[in-house]
Amino acid sequence: MKLIDRLYKDAPLATRNEITPKLGFLLTILLAFAWLIPFLWMGVATLRPASDGINLMAELMPSLKPTLDNVRDAWEIGDFPRYLLNTTIICTGILLVQFVTITLAGFAFARLDFAGKTLIFYLFLMQLMLVPVLLIVPNLSLVAQLGLYDTLAGVMMPFFASAFGTFLMRQAFEAIPTELEDAALIDGASLIQRIRHIYVPLSLPSFSAFAIISVTSHWNDFLWPLMVINSPDKRPLTVGLSVFTKTAEGTQDWGTIAAGTLMVIAPLLITFLIFQKRFISSFVTSGIK
Amino acid sequence: MSLAEPAALSVAASAPPRLHLARRFIARFKASLPAYLLLLPSLVFLALFTYGAMGRVLIDALYQRATPKAPLRFVGLDNIRAVLADPAFTGAVINNLIYAVGTAIPSIGLALLFALALARTNAVTSALRAALFLPVLIPMVAASALFLFIFLPNVGLLDHYIGRLLPVLPNWLGDPDIALYAIMIITVWKNAGYYMLFFLAGLQAVPEDVMEAAHLDGAGPFMRLRYIILPELKPTFLFVIVIATLNAVTQVDHVFVLTQGGPSNSTNLVLFYIYQQAVEHFDVGKASAATLLTLAALMGLTALSFRTMADREGGA
Numbered sequence A: 001m002k003l004i005d006r007l008y009k010d011a012p013l014a015t016r017n018e019i020t021p022k023l024g025f026l027l028t029i030l031l032a033f034a035w036l037i038p039f040l041w042m043g044v045a046t047l048r049p050a051s052d053g054i055n056l057m058a059e060l061m062p063s064l065k066p067t068l069d070n071v072r073d074a075w076e077i078g079d080f081p082r083y084l085l086n087t088t089i090i091c092t093g094i095l096l097v098q099f100v101t102i103t104l105a106g107f108a109f110a111r112l113d114f115a116g117k118t119l120i121f122y123l124f125l126m127q128l129m130l131v132p133v134l135l136i137v138p139n140l141s142l143v144a145q146l147g148l149y150d151t152l153a154g155v156m157m158p159f160f161a162s163a164f165g166t167f168l169m170r171q172a173f174e175a176i177p178t179e180l181e182d183a184a185l186i187d188g189a190s191l192i193q194r195i196r197h198i199y200v201p202l203s204l205p206s207f208s209a210f211a212i213i214s215v216t217s218h219w220n221d222f223l224w225p226l227m228v229i230n231s232p233d234k235r236p237l238t239v240g241l242s243v244f245t246k247t248a249e250g251t252q253d254w255g256t257i258a259a260g261t262l263m264v265i266a267p268l269l270i271t272f273l274i275f276q277k278r279f280i281s282s283f284v285t286s287g288i289k
Numbered sequence B: 001m002s003l004a005e006p007a008a009l010s011v012a013a014s015a016p017p018r019l020h021l022a023r024r025f026i027a028r029f030k031a032s033l034p035a036y037l038l039l040l041p042s043l044v045f046l047a048l049f050t051y052g053a054m055g056r057v058l059i060d061a062l063y064q065r066a067t068p069k070a071p072l073r074f075v076g077l078d079n080i081r082a083v084l085a086d087p088a089f090t091g092a093v094i095n096n097l098i099y100a101v102g103t104a105i106p107s108i109g110l111a112l113l114f115a116l117a118l119a120r121t122n123a124v125t126s127a128l129r130a131a132l133f134l135p136v137l138i139p140m141v142a143a144s145a146l147f148l149f150i151f152l153p154n155v156g157l158l159d160h161y162i163g164r165l166l167p168v169l170p171n172w173l174g175d176p177d178i179a180l181y182a183i184m185i186i187t188v189w190k191n192a193g194y195y196m197l198f199f200l201a202g203l204q205a206v207p208e209d210v211m212e213a214a215h216l217d218g219a220g221p222f223m224r225l226r227y228i229i230l231p232e233l234k235p236t237f238l239f240v241i242v243i244a245t246l247n248a249v250t251q252v253d254h255v256f257v258l259t260q261g262g263p264s265n266s267t268n269l270v271l272f273y274i275y276q277q278a279v280e281h282f283d284v285g286k287a288s289a290a291t292l293l294t295l296a297a298l299m300g301l302t303a304l305s306f307r308t309m310a311d312r313e314g315g316a
Helices: A002-008 A021-047 A069-077 A080-111 A117-129 A132-145 A152-159 A163-174 A178-186 A191-202 A204-220 A223-228 A237-250 A254-274 A276-288 B004-014 B017-060 B078-085 B087-117 B123-137 B140-150 B157-161 B179-203 B208-216 B221-232 B234-250 B253-259 B270-280 B284-315
Strands: none
Touching: A021 A069, A021 A254, A021 B087, A021 B123, A021 B140, A021 B179, A069 A237, A069 A254, A080 A117, A080 A152, A080 A163, A080 A191, A080 A204, A080 A237, A080 A254, A080 B017, A117 A163, A117 B017, A117 B284, A132 A152, A132 A223, A132 B017, A132 B234, A132 B270, A132 B284, A152 A223, A152 B017, A163 A204, A178 A191, A191 A204, A204 A254, A204 A276, A223 A237, A223 B253, A223 B270, A237 A254, A237 B140, A237 B253, A254 A276, A254 B123, A254 B140, A276 B123, A276 B179, B017 B284, B078 B087, B078 B284, B087 B123, B087 B179, B087 B234, B087 B270, B123 B179, B140 B157, B140 B179, B140 B253, B179 B234, B179 B253, B208 B221, B221 B234, B234 B270, B234 B284, B270 B284
C-alpha cells in the first residue's frame, strides 16, 4: 500500500534532523523512555513478590526474586478468560457484519449510478461527524426496546454499519480497472459474483487496514459495553478490568492490578509488535479518510 | 432489461408529458434498485443508531418525567434551561474546555517534535516511533489502572521519584485543584503518539527541492521550520486539532476509573455528566438536552473547520 511506503520513506533531505538537530533528537529519546515507564512499571510490578511490601512497589528496578504469584492471583480473582472470550466475540461479530455492509455499500458508491447518490453519500458522511459515543443515551434505550439489553449483540449492533469503512472500500474498488469486471460480465457473472470474485480479492489490503482499526477501537471500547452489559459473565476485558481494579484497589494489591492490566493489553500489544508497519499505516489511513 | 426497455420507451412516447415523467422516474428507480439493495444493510443500521438516535435525542430533550415512574410530559425547552442552569453542567463544560485546550496543545506540540526528530527512517527511529505509539493501542481503562499507581500519594511512582523533590507531596487525584491536570497527563501520554503519525505523513509533502534551495541560501533550521515546514503542515495541524477536540469530548474512561468526576466535581467532563444524568439519575430528558447541546457545539466546530479547510484549498 502506498501509505506504508509514504510513512516509511525518509522525509525530504533537508527536513531530516530539523530544529536544533541533536537536542530535539535527544529530547525525543528521553521522552520515548518516559513514555515507556508505565509499561516498565507494569512488567516489574507484575513479577515482584508481595513480600517486598508497599514501599518497594514503586521501584523500577526489578526484584531479584521474581514470582508469578501476581499473575496467578489476578487469574483467580478476575474472570479474564471469560472477558477475553467476550471481547473476542464482540470484535469478531462486529467485524464480520461490517465486512458485508461496507463491501456492498462501498461497491454501490464506487461503481453504480443511482438516483439520490449524492444525498445518500451525505447521509453516510453524517455518521463521521455525529460521534457515535455521544449518542449512547438514545441508543441504550433503543437496544433495550429491541430486547438486547445485557446481550453481546446489543454491544455490537450500533457498529454494524461503518461510514469510514464504506468510504475506504469505495476508494479501493474505484482503483480496480473496469476491464476486469467487463470480462466477468461477458462470462455471465452476476453482481454478487463479480463483487465476490473480483473486487473483494483485489482489495484485501484495505480490508486488513479496516480490520485493524475496527478491532482496536472495539477492543478498547468501555463506556458503551459498560452501559449495555449488566451480567458479570458478559463483561468484555475493559469493563472486567475496571471492576477488577476497583476490587484490588481496596486491598492495595498493586502487583495483582499490574498483572491484570498486563493480561488485558498483552494480546493487542503482541499483535502490534508483529505487524507494526501494518498497524501504523492503518492508523494513518483512518485519519486521512 | 433489454427486453423491458423498448416497450417502456414506446409507451412513454405516446403518453402525455406527465405520465412520461412518471415512467422515466420509475425506470430510473428500477435502474437504481440494485444499488439501493446493496446500500440497504448499511442504511438500516445507520437509520437506527445514527439518524434515529439523533431524532430521539431531539424528542427526548423535549420531555420530562416528574418521578422515574411518572408518565412522560411535554416540557418544551425546560430541559435545556435546566441543564444550562445546572452548575454541575456549566462546571463540566468549563472543565472540558480547560481539558481540551490543555491536552491538545501539549500533545500536538510533542507530536510535532517527535515527528521532526523521527522523520528519518532507520532502526532506531522505528523503535522510538513504536515506543511513542504504544499508549495509543491500549484501552484508556488499562492506562488508568497504571496511572492509578503512578499518582498514588506517598508510595506511588510519581511521589517515589519526583515528589521527594517538592516541598509538599501533592495528592494528585485527591486535590480538586490538581486532579484535572493529573488526568490531562494521561491523555497527553496516550494521544501524542497518534498525532505524531499525521505529522510524519504530513512531512512527506514538504518539497525536497525547496528545502535544499533554502538550505543553500543559508536558511537555518529555525528559518526552514518557520517559513517552509510549518506552512506546509497547516492542513495537518487543522486536522489534528479537530481530532484532539473530538477526543477531549469523547474520551472519559479515565474519569470513570480514577475519579468519578470528583473530588467536588473538579474532573467532571461533559460526557460523564451525560452518563450520570442518564444512568445514575435516570433523567433521560436532561441527559438528552446535554447531548443535544454538545452535538450542536461539536458539529458547528467540525463544519467550521471543514469550511476553513475548503477555503484554504480553494485559494491554493
